Amino acid sequence: MENKYQAAVKLQDLLISNSHAFHEALQLQKMKTCQELINDITAALSALAHVVENQDIQPCFDSFHAMLHNITWTVDKIIDQINDNQDEKALDLIEFQLIPFMTEWREDTYFWFLIYPDREKMNIYYETEFARNHKNNYENRGEKYLVSIFIPVYNKLEYTKKCLDSLYRYTDFEKYQCELILLNDGSTDETDIYFESLGIRKVLTLKENVKTMIFSLMYRVCQGKYAVFVNNDTILTSHWLDNLLACIKSDETIISVVPSTPNTSNLQSMTVRLTPENVQEEAKNHNKTNPLLWEERSRLMPVIALYDINKVNTIGFADRYFYTMEFWDDDFSFRARRAGYKQILCRDTWCYHFGSVSGGEDQVKHRTLENGRELFLRKHGVDAWGEGFCYDPYLGGHLESTMVYQPAEGKILGIDTGFGGDVRHIKNMLKRHEKYAEISLLLSDSSFENDFGPCKKSVFVSPSIFKIHNYVPQENFNYIYIGKDLSVYPCYEDLLTSCVNHLRENGILAFYIRNPYSITIKNEILEEKLLNDKDLITLINMNKVITFLQRMDLQLQLGALGTTEPPHVLRRDYTEHIERYLILCTKKTAINEDSHG
Numbered sequence: 001m002e003n004k005y006q007a008a009v010k011l012q013d014l015l016i017s018n019s020h021a022f023h024e025a026l027q028l029q030k031m032k033t034c035q036e037l038i039n040d041i042t043a044a045l046s047a048l049a050h051v052v053e054n055q056d057i058q059p060c061f062d063s064f065h066a067m068l069h070n071i072t073w074t075v076d077k078i079i080d081q082i083n084d085n086q087d088e089k090a091l092d093l094i095e096f097q098l099i100p101f102m103t104e105w106r107e108d109t110y111f112w113f114l115i116y117p118d119r120e121k122m123n124i125y126y127e128t129e130f131a132r133n134h135k136n137n138y139e140n141r142g143e144k145y146l147v148s149i150f151i152p153v154y155n156k157l158e159y160t161k162k163c164l165d166s167l168y169r170y171t172d173f174e175k176y177q178c179e180l181i182l183l184n185d186g187s188t189d190e191t192d193i194y195f196e197s198l199g200i201r202k203v204l205t206l207k208e209n210v211k212t213m214i215f216s217l218m219y220r221v222c223q224g225k226y227a228v229f230v231n232n233d234t235i236l237t238s239h240w241l242d243n244l245l246a247c248i249k250s251d252e253t254i255i256s257v258v259p260s261t262p263n264t265s266n267l268q269s270m271t272v273r274l275t276p277e278n279v280q281e282e283a284k285n286h287n288k289t290n291p292l293l294w295e296e297r298s299r300l301m302p303v304i305a306l307y308d309i310n311k312v313n314t315i316g317f318a319d320r321y322f323y324t325m326e327f328w329d330d331d332f333s334f335r336a337r338r339a340g341y342k343q344i345l346c347r348d349t350w351c352y353h354f355g356s357v358s359g360g361e362d363q364v365k366h367r368t369l370e371n372g373r374e375l376f377l378r379k380h381g382v383d384a385w386g387e388g389f390c391y392d393p394y395l396g397g398h399l400e401s402t403m404v405y406q407p408a409e410g411k412i413l414g415i416d417t418g419f420g421g422d423v424r425h426i427k428n429m430l431k432r433h434e435k436y437a438e439i440s441l442l443l444s445d446s447s448f449e450n451d452f453g454p455c456k457k458s459v460f461v462s463p464s465i466f467k468i469h470n471y472v473p474q475e476n477f478n479y480i481y482i483g484k485d486l487s488v489y490p491c492y493e494d495l496l497t498s499c500v501n502h503l504r505e506n507g508i509l510a511f512y513i514r515n516p517y518s519i520t521i522k523n524e525i526l527e528e529k530l531l532n533d534k535d536l537i538t539l540i541n542m543n544k545v546i547t548f549l550q551r552m553d554l555q556l557q558l559g560a561l562g563t564t565e566p567p568h569v570l571r572r573d574y575t576e577h578i579e580r581y582l583i584l585c586t587k588k589t590a591i592n593e594d595s596h597g
């Protein structure tokens with residue numbers, strides 16, 4: 001026997017079918033059929049009004065009733081347009097608003113009430129249904145428009161006007177056959193009046209805010225081959241679209257690209273100080289297509305992002321599970337990465353981002369960042385901001401000066417590098433020096449095996465962290481980077497020996513080691529917290545490691561990073577304030593490689 005939520009989903013399926021029939025009947029001017037369908041739709045909406053009565057069911061209760069209100073308002077608007085003989089506008093409202101609204105509402109009900117929170121059902125849903133249920137279904141996509149640009153707006157009208165002014169000024173709509181899609185997500189200022197004055201065909205209006213659902217709503221109505229998401233707190237610049245399209249078309253494995261913008265996390269900013277006043281002049285001089293400045297990343301922050309819709313259709317776009325509006329983009333990057341797609345930061349393109357204009361208040365008031373991060377951990381079993389989610393600029397800064405000594409073609413070995421941000425960055429830096437490097441991986445945790453997609457040459461997996469030194473690939477490398485702290489490896493001397501034995505002339509071995517005398521370690525000892533995630537750490541004497549490496553005739557460079565909470569009093573000749581050391585080992589002379597084991 002079906003429960004009331006199964007019955008509700010069936011009724012919503014009927015609503016979607018009736019909405020398509022309504023659109024067809026209006027096209028054919030079958031007005032009697034239109035009236036019958038309107039009556040059926042209105043009756044079904046009335047029947048669904050009280051499906052969710054328990055307000056403790058969050059976020060289901062809010063989204064269900066918000067979408068019911070949005071759809072009811074849309075139906076009333078369509079009726080008014082038909083009565084005013086504005087059939088063309090009514091047809092657009094049915095196709096671009098009513099049907100997508102119905103479809104998203106049905107999926108929302110289905111997920112929250114029939115799938116969530118059953119872990120087994122959720123796994124099956126993500127494996128077999130998610131991408132299909134969120135697919136952009138336009139069969140002739142790309143014929144009329146090459147690029148669909150969509151901009152969601154929630155208040156902040158002054159920023160929206162600046163954004164759209166820059167979009168019109170610096171985007172060649174005819175050259176790239178662009179369509180513009182605007183979404184008003186329940187704004188309470190004069191956004192609706194402004195949108196109406198623009199005369200845009202596709203304007204989606206939500207009377208009540210539905211947060212993450214907006215991304216799927218807009219994605220469903222894109223008729224271009226490519227879709228561009230633009231935050232309304234951004235400013236577009238000259239050649240922004242030329243450059244992004246040049247990048248995404250250059251490689252069949254690229255799913256998304258973003259420009260470099262200030263006030264953006266994930267190290268996507270630029271060293272030049274950009275302001276709203278100087279950005280156009282600076283970008284005019286800078287924005288020239290340059291593949292040497294295209295960086296493959298483990299994840300992207302999409303304040304402005306270009307997507308290949310055919311590829312997005314294979315994995316699905318935004319997941320409503322991230323209802324706080326945070327970490328939906330981390331989730332997309334995670335799924336794209338593990339599906340074998342590349343994500344590129346185009347440093348040859350500068351645009352401007354004001355920074356968290358719409359979402360900043362929620363981040364503080366409702367702890368949306370913390371909540372979103374927890375949702376990501378529940379879904380994927382790993383921390384979105386775990387090892388290798390972004391590259392380490394301290395490591396990169398020290399490695400930059402070594403690039404000049406490397407050959408035109410080389411090899412990189414990443415050992416336990418998590419999501420792979422650092423090894424990708426090493427490859428990106430070499431690329432800027434017009435040098436190519438292929439990546440191999442050695443992992444003690446096979447769950448990260450699919451985080452590198454087409455950028456890797458090969459992956460080797462050790463059955464145990466105790467034996468990882470036995471699985472260093474039988475090749476010679478220009479760079480070997482150990483992603484985990486050296487203290488995690490019980491047989492660290494064997495691991496270092498194997499790594500050194502597989503370095504080329506002028507090759508670099510890089511790793512971090514925790515300072516055993518740091519205030520953090522001392523506090524962990526006091527609190528009996530000598531567990532670093534899943535790994536038991538070993539307290540390693542720095543002098544012992546340095547002596548061990550010097551015996552192998554390595555040239556050493558030592559760096560130090562301070563603790564986030566240094567001791568109140570810094571005692572002379574003590575190193576409590578140092579959290580960990582970075583050690584770079586350069587192989588200047590050939591070493592007998594017979595000791596590999």
